[in-house]
Amino acid sequence: MGLITIDLYCYSTLFIISIILLIKQLTRSSQKSSTTSCKLPPGPWQLPIIGSLHHLLTVNGGSLPHHKLAQLAKAHGPLMHLKLGQFSTIVVSSREVAKEIFKSHDVCVADRPSIASADAVTYGAKEVIFGRYGDNWRQLKKICVLELLSQKRVQSFRSIRENEVFNLMLTIQNHYSSSSPVNITEELYSLANNVITRAVIGDRCKNQKRFLEVVEEVVELVTGFDLADLFPSLTWLTWLAGNTRKIRKNQRELDEFLDAILRDHEEERHTETDKDLVDVLLRIKDEDACGDLHSPLTREGIKAVMFDILAAGSDTSWNVMEWAMSELMKNPEVMKKVQSELREVLQGKTKVTEEDLSGLKYLKLVIKETLRMHPPLTLLLPRECREAFELMGYHIPVGTRVLVNAWALARDPEYWDEPLVFKPERFEGSGINYNGHCFEFIPFGAGRRMCPGMAFGLATIEFALAQLLYHFDWKLPNGLQPQDLDMSESFGVTARRTSSLLLQAIPRIPCSSI
Numbered sequence: 001m002g003l004i005t006i007d008l009y010c011y012s013t014l015f016i017i018s019i020i021l022l023i024k025q026l027t028r029s030s031q032k033s034s035t036t037s038c039k040l041p042p043g044p045w046q047l048p049i050i051g052s053l054h055h056l057l058t059v060n061g062g063s064l065p066h067h068k069l070a071q072l073a074k075a076h077g078p079l080m081h082l083k084l085g086q087f088s089t090i091v092v093s094s095r096e097v098a099k100e101i102f103k104s105h106d107v108c109v110a111d112r113p114s115i116a117s118a119d120a121v122t123y124g125a126k127e128v129i130f131g132r133y134g135d136n137w138r139q140l141k142k143i144c145v146l147e148l149l150s151q152k153r154v155q156s157f158r159s160i161r162e163n164e165v166f167n168l169m170l171t172i173q174n175h176y177s178s179s180s181p182v183n184i185t186e187e188l189y190s191l192a193n194n195v196i197t198r199a200v201i202g203d204r205c206k207n208q209k210r211f212l213e214v215v216e217e218v219v220e221l222v223t224g225f226d227l228a229d230l231f232p233s234l235t236w237l238t239w240l241a242g243n244t245r246k247i248r249k250n251q252r253e254l255d256e257f258l259d260a261i262l263r264d265h266e267e268e269r270h271t272e273t274d275k276d277l278v279d280v281l282l283r284i285k286d287e288d289a290c291g292d293l294h295s296p297l298t299r300e301g302i303k304a305v306m307f308d309i310l311a312a313g314s315d316t317s318w319n320v321m322e323w324a325m326s327e328l329m330k331n332p333e334v335m336k337k338v339q340s341e342l343r344e345v346l347q348g349k350t351k352v353t354e355e356d357l358s359g360l361k362y363l364k365l366v367i368k369e370t371l372r373m374h375p376p377l378t379l380l381l382p383r384e385c386r387e388a389f390e391l392m393g394y395h396i397p398v399g400t401r402v403l404v405n406a407w408a409l410a411r412d413p414e415y416w417d418e419p420l421v422f423k424p425e426r427f428e429g430s431g432i433n434y435n436g437h438c439f440e441f442i443p444f445g446a447g448r449r450m451c452p453g454m455a456f457g458l459a460t461i462e463f464a465l466a467q468l469l470y471h472f473d474w475k476l477p478n479g480l481q482p483q484d485l486d487m488s489e490s491f492g493v494t495a496r497r498t499s500s501l502l503l504q505a506i507p508r509i510p511c512s513s514i
């Protein structure tokens, strides 16, 4: 779900592409692009073939696309036009432009671009994340919102969260006994993966470890608008990069896993109760005997949705928990305040349940502030314009890609006091929430394509952080000081930490099984 991954080695490839495309362009010089006569938004200067791509390249590969785009927006404005490879793209970097686009033109930008690698692994985008806007997508989104990820369903997975978080507490306790630091990055990754996997497929997967590896490998391959995705007409480039082969191989393996899981569920469904999300999907498929669904839910459709939820649900939650722990280590006074709240509210309880969380106001502010400074999907997910429209006096033609720099919006000094300081108090009584209407803060997106998994994600994040901070005190290992903690981020599926977070845990309140 990330975007542009471009490294130095790309320069030479870009040069070759430029030559080939230049020849193509010269031979077609009589054909005029329909967009050239339109008044497009301003943007940085473009090269004839590669467009604006060179503006995103850096000599040392240091700056990330959302950082670069934020810098460019300072020079060219909050509505900026770039040509990324073969695609005309607008980049939104202000609250006002985001509001205009999501409030007045959301339906025009409700499509996702067609990305060959994503289509391959999602059975032709027969799902929610990459699905083209239309009846099939609307039906699946409704199933997601009302059935798979509703508040009630999220509640029903409470015992999974309680059980997995308890296992995490035991693992950390064991690290203390062996006096080795905890690799909190790895532990939170496993936690997020286990919770989502059990919710989607239950405990019924043979060789679950390999299954999750395949899901991760596939996600990494489809994330990027790498060169092959940016120049889709150059099929040889995809071949050269080896992407097609890798994707085909992974897709086959992924499909075998998903198919076996689905078959097991089909064979074992004797009860009326849905044990996991695959059961829910099978029930909806069976109920279609009444013909309620606009288009029947197929086996492929179910497998595509299973992949969607596994892919979207794990890295995002993991990422937020990891950054929250990092920011708390960097800001000891915030750590002290959140731990005092937890210990005051929970009053020595050794068994913490989700019901105990309602009084944890400051913890919720800490999570909000983490999502402000570190939205996992820094540029949301790319949209594509399906109907031309006018925006701020500019013409936005059909087919234009739309990127919203949520990371830049949440760090803009025009909307935020001391935006680079981790200050959860800023949200106290502010009325700024996650609902996609406060456009300076949209970590879950906005409009029709907004995230349907917010309740699911927040439930895991809140419960895990509460327990980590309540049962243990935390120290940086080897005498490292908070100001020395490396907070650099790398661009991938989500904007994660570059280095793993290693911490020393000191048990404070004993933890017993629920």
Ligand code: HEM
Binding pocket: 128, 129, 130, 141, 144, 149, 308, 309, 312, 313, 314, 316, 317, 320, 375, 376, 377, 380, 381, 382, 442, 443, 444, 445, 446, 447, 448, 449, 450, 451, 452, 453, 454, 456, 457, 458
């Ligand atoms: C803190 C955790 C999460 C964050 C910050 C997050 C953020 C996002 C964002 C920014 C988008 C794109 C919205 C847009 O294009 O406007 C998105 C889409 C999506 N997310 Fe999440 N997400 C999180 C957790 C989850 C979870 C746990 C699930 C599922 C269990 C999930 C499922 C989805 C799906 C299916 C979409 C595609 C929606 C569509 O295209 O209509 N997300 N998410």
